[in-house]
Every structure is written in C-alpha cells, then in structure tokens.
Amino acid sequence: MAYYITNGEYDIRYNLNAWPLLLELSSHYGWKPKGTKLDSDESWAGDYQTMNGASVESEDASNLADALERALPDIPDIDNGESDSVWGSNAIKMGSKTIEEALDELTEYLNPPKGESKSKLLIRFGGELEKEKLRYFIDICREGKGFTIS
Numbered sequence: 001m002a003y004y005i006t007n008g009e010y011d012i013r014y015n016l017n018a019w020p021l022l023l024e025l026s027s028h029y030g031w032k033p034k035g036t037k038l039d040s041d042e043s044w045a046g047d048y049q050t051m052n053g054a055s056v057e058s059e060d061a062s063n064l065a066d067a068l069e070r071a072l073p074d075i076p077d078i079d080n081g082e083s084d085s086v087w088g089s090n091a092i093k094m095g096s097k098t099i100e101e102a103l104d105e106l107t108e109y110l111n112p113p114k115g116e117s118k119s120k121l122l123i124r125f126g127g128e129l130e131k132e133k134l135r136y137f138i139d140i141c142r143e144g145k146g147f148t149i150s
Contacts, residue, residue: 003016003019006147010139011140022068025068025071033060036056036149050149061140061146065138071125077128078123
C-alpha cells in the first residue's frame, strides 16, 4: 500500500512509512499544516495521513514546498555505495560507522524541535534518488492546484 498524491496532472506515491515522515520533516522546517478538506464529510478533522481523497489546498501545498526546499540543503548526499535507495525506502550503509554513530555526529549540529529526530529524517531522505523524488513532489506542490491524497 502507498499514499497516492496527485494534482490531477502529475502524481507520486509514498509508502506507508515515508509519507508521515515527509510531513514530519516538513514541520521541522516551518510547515504549519492548514488541514485537509474532504468534500463528503463536514466533520472531517483535516488529517494528512489518509487514503480517502482528502484535498490539500494550493496555499498549503505551496507552504509545504517552501519547507521542503529549506530542508533540501541539509539532506545528506549519501550515494556512491553509502546508501541503496529506492523511492520510498532507504537502507543505510555507513562503512565502518554504525547508524547510531552517524546519527550522533549529525545530532551535534542539528537541533530537532519536536517529534522524530530531525537528523534521522534527514538521513531517511538522503541520497540523490530520494532528493530527486522530493524535488518532484515540490514541483507538484508548486503547480498551484493543490493535491489530493488517496
């Protein structure tokens, strides 16, 4: 299963783990969610972790893109044998370092404000393939149409 995000013209999929982590990463970089809309349900709570066609308005999508663009420079380039990346998942190989040692090094200069560790999120979206997918999602957000989550 995956989250299917589309603006009617372009689409992207994030697996069940990646989408919530992407939202968390965005919040670390200043995104303030406005809440999703669901036409068929007036009592809808505005959840983003849904697969029922909830919509994100264009302003909210643009703000999400702004936050992800601020995150991009901090996301490590961990390619060249250091990461086997498939859009939606990363398997980290840090040479002789354990993942904990690598995270400790990153934590020295990253100060996550809440929730999941920012340093773990940055590594999770590290590598050129993951960053390319993130840039594509940012482009979807920038189309000015908003998007739906199914």
